[in-house]
Amino acid sequence: MKDEKWGEQEIEKLLSQAPKIQDNRSKEDVFAKLKEAGAFEEEVPVQKVIKKKRSLFGIYGLTAALLLFAFGGVYYISGNKSQDDTASTSMENADMATKEAEAEGEMTSGSPMMIRNFVLEDMRTAVYPEQLESSKAFYIGLAGDDAESVPVTIIIPNEQLIEDFGTDSPSQVAMYQKYAALIDEQAAGFNDYHPVKGIVEEQGLTVVHTLPQNHGYDTASGTMSMYIGMLVDTFGKSYETVEILNEEGSAMTFSEVGEPSEPLLLTEKKHYSYFIDEQAGGIYLSPNFRQAFDTVTEALYFMKTENNDIYQSVILPGVDYTVTEEDVVTVTFTQRLDLEAFDPQQVMYMIEAVLLTASSFDKQVRFENVMQTEWQEFNFAQVLPMPVGANKLSIEFLQK
Incomplete structure (x- = not known):
């Protein structure tokens, strides 16, 4: 063969000259021959697929190479079949290879990939310590569809914090004052709520929220529940109490309560069980109507129940467990649990809900019988x- 470079026109011309050959063999026969030839012996490594853009020339080149392979008289697949049958099989393989190459070109590196049932993406929804090595967590409670606060966590890189505050360790109140007004709550799937009315300040480990008249946070039990939940979700990890004052500096009297409010004790308000909370903008893990527990064992056992139409249990169907509470909480499944037998995202919800429930008591978890x-x-x-x-x-939901 001449040593020359093929252009797209020459390849298209070659394709147009390919004979239109009929193959009356069954798919089973073709598959058997391919298997006999060892076409399926190569193992596909389990790894992330990086996006590779295939040029049109590359795809045509692959097709042309397969065509030349067919026209070269390869007979080992078809045995006693004619050369026409071999060419037809190779044409089918070339078309399949072309489609696979085009599909790979359309694939993005951020797409969830499945290779031999392995999910090649991090499906975790919570935030873990290693993700904050060069960042800081900004916590905030957003207004969900059911008049309840949904706790969310936004990771802010240190360089952004230094640009915004001159330091990489601003307080949560300072971050709230800066970022609350920037969150595109509707784009994130929530209702507009922030920044809250009045003035939010801090005094040591106490958050002071001074409310104006007609603030509207006590117009109904739902609005009051949303307000209290928001305070816990936003400031509960960094402060001990929240004092709610009127413009005169006295304790606020909410119409739902009828007497001056006591300081909100954040440390006593965060011992929750986590459930699936389905919002219009997605699925979240949230406390079940803020029901608090005295022990992590009680909270973990409560996760098995469903006592309302809003919060769904994260525990997988047919799965049960026992809890042993020591320095580390041990969750032991009563039957050996095969995680691959369930939808992987549902498995992740269950694991993370257990971890979040235990973490509200400052406890870590060990799973057994997995x-x-x-x-x-x-x-x-x-x-x-x-x-x-x-x-x-x-x-990205922080608008600049």
């Missing part, structure tokens, strides 16, 4: 990391 030693980012031979925040929200 078939897989490693799954996603978790190693079940070890104590699992304690989440530092629920429901990671992209920093």
Whole structure:
């Protein structure tokens, strides 16, 4: 063959001259021949697929190479079949290869990939300590569809914090004062709520919220519940109490309560069980109507129940467990749990809801009687990391 470069026109001309050959063999016969030839012996490595843009020339070149392979008289697949049958089979293979190459060209590196049932993306919804090595978590409670606060966590890179505050360790109140007005709540799937009315300040480990008249946070039990939940979700990890004052500096009297409010004790308000909370903008893990518990064992057992139409249990169907509470909480499944037998995202919700529930008591969790030693980012031979925040929200929702 001449040593020359082929252009697209020459390749298209070659394709147009290819004979239109009929192949009356069954698909089963073709598959058997291919299998006999060892066409399916190569193992596909389990790894992330990086986006590779295929040029049109590359796709045509692959097709042309397969055509030349066919025209060269390859007979080992078809055995006693004629040369026409071999060419037809190779034409089918060339068309399949072309479609696969085009599909790979359309694939993006951010797309969820499945290779031999392995999910090649991090499906975790919570935030973990290693994700804050060069960042800081900004916590905030957003207004959900059911007049309840949904806790979310936004990771702010240190360089952004230094640009905004002159330091990479601003307080949560300072971050709220800066970022609350910038969140595009509707784009994130929530109702507009922030920034709250009045003035939010801090005094040591106390948040002081001074409210104006006609603030509207006590017009009904739902609005009051949303307000209190928001304070816990936004400031509960960094402060001990919230004092709610009127413009005269006295304790606020809410119409739903009828007497001056006592300081809100944040440390007593965060011992929750986490459930699936389906919002218009997606699925989140949230406390079940802020029901608090005295012990982590009570909170973890409560996760098995469904006592309303809003919050759904994260526990997988047919799965049960026992809880042992020591320095580390041990959750033991009563039957050996095969994580691959369930939808992977549902498995992740269950694992993370347990971790979040335990973390509200400052406890870590060890799972026992799990078939897989490693799954996603978790190693079940070890104590699992304690989440530092629920429901990671992209920093893209902070408008600049």
